[in-house]
Amino acid sequence: MKTEKLNVKDGNLSDKKWINIADHRQELQLGKKVSFPINLCIRKRSNSPFFYGVWMPDEDEDFRVTNTKRRPFEVSTKTTDPRQASLYAITWVKEKQIELAEKSIEASTVKTKCLEHYWDQFFESKQAAWDGRKSRTKLIRDEKLKWHSDRYGIAKEEFSKISADKISRQHLVDYFATLSDGMKSQQKTVLKGLFQLAENDFIGHTFPTFPTITKPQAKQVQHFELDQWEILLNTVNELSRNIARTDIPYEAYMELETNPFNRQNQRNWVDLYDALYVNYFWFLRSQDTQRLRIEWFKEDKKNKEFICRNEEPKSDRRIENTISLMDGSYDFLKRLLNRRQPHKGWLIMPNTKRESEGGQENKVRDDLNFLLKKAVQKCLPEFDMKECDFTTIRHTTFRHHLEADPSLGDATRIQGFANNGLTSPDMLRKTYIKYISRESDLRKSKKKIKPQFALIKRASF
Numbered sequence: 001m002k003t004e005k006l007n008v009k010d011g012n013l014s015d016k017k018w019i020n021i022a023d024h025r026q027e028l029q030l031g032k033k034v035s036f037p038i039n040l041c042i043r044k045r046s047n048s049p050f051f052y053g054v055w056m057p058d059e060d061e062d063f064r065v066t067n068t069k070r071r072p073f074e075v076s077t078k079t080t081d082p083r084q085a086s087l088y089a090i091t092w093v094k095e096k097q098i099e100l101a102e103k104s105i106e107a108s109t110v111k112t113k114c115l116e117h118y119w120d121q122f123f124e125s126k127q128a129a130w131d132g133r134k135s136r137t138k139l140i141r142d143e144k145l146k147w148h149s150d151r152y153g154i155a156k157e158e159f160s161k162i163s164a165d166k167i168s169r170q171h172l173v174d175y176f177a178t179l180s181d182g183m184k185s186q187q188k189t190v191l192k193g194l195f196q197l198a199e200n201d202f203i204g205h206t207f208p209t210f211p212t213i214t215k216p217q218a219k220q221v222q223h224f225e226l227d228q229w230e231i232l233l234n235t236v237n238e239l240s241r242n243i244a245r246t247d248i249p250y251e252a253y254m255e256l257e258t259n260p261f262n263r264q265n266q267r268n269w270v271d272l273y274d275a276l277y278v279n280y281f282w283f284l285r286s287q288d289t290q291r292l293r294i295e296w297f298k299e300d301k302k303n304k305e306f307i308c309r310n311e312e313p314k315s316d317r318r319i320e321n322t323i324s325l326m327d328g329s330y331d332f333l334k335r336l337l338n339r340r341q342p343h344k345g346w347l348i349m350p351n352t353k354r355e356s357e358g359g360q361e362n363k364v365r366d367d368l369n370f371l372l373k374k375a376v377q378k379c380l381p382e383f384d385m386k387e388c389d390f391t392t393i394r395h396t397t398f399r400h401h402l403e404a405d406p407s408l409g410d411a412t413r414i415q416g417f418a419n420n421g422l423t424s425p426d427m428l429r430k431t432y433i434k435y436i437s438r439e440s441d442l443r444k445s446k447k448k449i450k451p452q453f454a455l456i457k458r459a460s461f
Helices: 022-028 082-111 115-129 136-148 169-176 181-198 226-239 250-254 266-281 329-338 363-379 390-404 414-420 425-448
Strands: 018-020 041-044 051-055 073-076 297-300 305-309 321-323
Touching: 018 022, 022 082, 041 082, 051 082, 073 082, 115 136, 115 181, 136 181, 169 181, 226 266, 226 363, 226 390, 266 329, 266 363, 266 390, 305 329, 321 414, 363 390, 390 425, 414 425
Parallel strands: none
Antiparallel strands: 018 041, 041 051, 051 073, 297 305, 305 321
């Protein structure tokens, strides 16, 4: 800010554009006891004959939050007389200082009572709960996006910066209108957690209810029919040049053709075949595949089976043993372990570095899904590619098991079957059993209904 020191020889102060009041006490006839900020000025604008009072508070006293350069406060003194303008500016600045102090206290209070404040507590508790989890990095990144995302994050909403008790239902209605159906539930969960933390500071206050979230209509999950499953596995074996079903030692496996610049290579096709059957036999989730370690499988020679103990189940679920219920799984895994280094290490794609080893995040999962799509495009071109990933393999194995042995869904057996597959009876009923039962009943009715023939006789000419 430009200022000029004037003295009595400078003549009429009203001719000046900028005047620092502290520098010109004598000329302005202001006594020493008159107090005001030393950077208080008066100035003339080009579009007005009056002086304007101008003052910039210290940054730590300024309640205003801005991402750009701060601007000084300014007010018209409504006079062209420098002395009268100075007196007006001094009165104005004292009122402005009181206003600043009050607003600074208010802003400080709001800062400890807004959602932004509770988010810090909420996020810290989440991080603490994830200590020791191998997926901690991804969990933290995904959780941060719920707050910071430019597209759907809560932080971008104005209501995140006001006192939590001032948030209205309309705020939530407007916010939820910007979210996709898939985002609404997760953001509601975060907001409910923040409101629960805020309840301690606003005892007796009723926080607004959330807009109704319309759930998408339930539909049958996609899976491979038994004949499609067999075609797929035959195709993958052919793409591996018939090595996938061959019992080869570790040394021969390491000599299989591979190419870092082309994922469609012989060793990767063998790895895909192994991953498909491991997931199928032991009911694994897509994210489990890249975590599987040889040590998780314990051999039971007496019963000729391998028991998988998933050491990193979904969320915070209990660690359970999974037993394959199908013949052939024992011989398959024996053959797979024969082409691995003994006793320990990654079971699937053992030569691909995991994120913990400095590798690319989710590379194993992404490469397997890529190869699966390529194989399905080759042998089942009509299959919906949007549904073609390793989650479909999990759906496939549950469908095949329940179709082959419907008693697994009986009240006396479903809990054990669900535990073995690291899921819940309710999920089995909603996702698979109700569709299998409906299809079975309709086919029974079809056999009982007398056929009708649209063409009664052949046309003759």
